Amino acid sequence: MKIAVVSPNKVHLNEIGKQLQAAGHAAVLTEGGSAMLAQVAEQDQPDLMLVEGIGCDAASFAPVEALTTRHPAIAVLLLCPGCTREFLLNAMRAGVREVLAAPVQAADLEAAVTRICGKLRGARSGPGGQVLAFIPCKGGSGATFLATSLGCQLAQSGSVLLVDLNLQFGDALSFVHDAQPASTLADVARGIKRLDASFLAACAVKVAPNFSVLAAPEDHGEAVEITAAHVEAVLALAVQHYDFVLVDIGRQVGTLAIKALDRATRIYPVMQASVPSLRNAKKLLAIFKSLDYGAGKVELVVNRFDHKDTIGVADIERALGKFTIHTVPNRYKPVTAAIDHGEPLAAASPSHPVLRQVARLADTLHAQPQPARGLFARLLRRAPAGA
Template sequence: MKIAAISPNKVRLNEIGKLLQAASHVAVLTEGGAGKLRQVAEQDQPDLMLVDGIGCCEDSLAPIEDLTTHHPQIAVVLLCAETSPAFLLSAMRAGVREVLPSPAGQAELETAVTRICGKLRGAPGRGNGKVLAFMPCKGGSGATFLATSLGYQLAQARSVLLIDLNLQFGDALSFVHDQRPPSTMADVARAIDRLDASFLAACTVRITPSLSILAAPEDHAQAVEIGPEHVDAVLALAVQHYDFIVLDIGRPVTNLSIKALDRAHRIYTVMQAGLPSIRNAKKLLAIFKSLDYGPDKVELVINRFERKGAIGAAEIERALGKFTIHTVPNSYRHVTAAVDHGEALMTDAPSDPVLRSVAQLAQTISPRQEAPRSLLERLVRRQLVAG
């Protein structure tokens, strides 16, 4: 594994280098501070960067966030004396994998490096990212909420890019973020010749260190500039750099949406347990059949499901055929509050039953193995649960 270490302290830098070399890593040692981050990332292209001595206040995290935004493939560990929960949360939002004390003990640093390198080696290789598409049967089905919630869940362990392909009315970003995006899918399409991993990452909004969103354009005139070839190029690149690409696709079946659906590993058809939704689902499934999307690719998600309702999962299966069916319970108050606040349900209501259903879906997609958590992960999780 290629690991770069940056520190203004030459003695400390040499100690880190000896530890890395003893563990058979390729060590790149740079004496200096935050001004060297981008240079080292671009020239040496390490898998992991150990950054020591840049300061322990939130303002000092700006160069780190710039680094993780432009080079999302590089894992960053910060060595810092500050370990308060507030600073750790800020570090997480800036894209830091772990925060260790500075100077770090040999055993602690070695354990952290081994843990992160193990995760990096276990990540999917180039071209192995999975595309998951969410498509509603009718307006108001809750497809955008489920897409953003699933993306947030998967990002607890994997890297996720959510792309809003509801180009005329897309508002996926507003479900987890309360500000306007600096760039959108339209900006990517206009500069498609510049498309690479750094440009794509720079056009997204970083929600958490592992979840980014490429927003839909806010102007309809910009939406019409986006073609199937732009979507195909973005997805071809994204699967090389993200574990999962979640697509929030609008209801109309168009050449553009078909291009996206062709690349999808799974299509989650979102519906409700009502006759209008069932009728629309039947039409949509017929279209999928004509496109040769079989039951191995299409799954049903029954949103706002009432177990004692008039129409159950068995009746829906009889009406639509044999498909894998997932149910998500109704939790109007918590879900509405989370959406209104522009926050993920995991942050706004971490014990909500809807969240448990989404977590179960995430588990079927990406089974997680429990592993010892870092100090940063434990404190962040504690803050989220308490919040």
């Protein structure tokens, strides 16, 4: 992996170079500030860029965001002496992978480099991106919230496109963005003959440097014009240009949904620990079995889970059979507040315990998940005491 280091501090720059060399890495060292980022990216084309000297205010992150937007394949790691929460949030919004304390310790630097290398290899391995389908077992299960939250998390380690396939009631975009989309899936369907990567990207809303959402149409008349062939064409193209393609599917398992489910690497039925949700989950799993989806393709997500609930994980396994089960804790108020404000929970409440579980789910999608040690990753993943 090619590493570039940019710092205005010559002493720190040389020390980082020595640390990387001692660990067996080769690095290109550039003395300078954030104005050098674009030039280094174009000339050296690194896989990973370590940057020191970014200011704390949002405006200071403009060169970083420009870099991650223009070169999404380059992972960016920031070095910061005494990081504030504001700094970490601005870093997340600019598409930064991790933040480490400066001056950086050799062990912390090597752990971060190893971690990012593993994630880059996982995101780039295989013939194309992964397709992840979210489908609610019952209305209000939280499938859209989890799909958008996972999209935000995965965008830290790869490019993500979320396709809202809930054509009647789809509102995935509103969970992470507060504006109306200029184009939707219906516009892609109408222009299917000229579909290419540029057209697809232009029709999607870029909510973060590595995260875009292709919204569902607002008009029902436009929705009915979308066919299974359109869905197949969009997904076939998307997996060639995005590391992760998330599909938010409504409750109807029709021809369009089946087209997405057939292509899915993993299917996540989202349920709650209640009897009605269990009943619906059982029906949904029967449909999957009839479609010849193996148990390894389906992983259950139990949302708003509380260990004090009458129905536990063991009860769910007895009722539904042996599946991989992920649980997400019940923290209703802050989640609802984030949704109402049209912003990701990671931005509204970055230390929330729900994000810890979403991060764990994201780790299962990487070939070599590593424990997070950077300040940025710890902020996102660490639950408050007593959670």
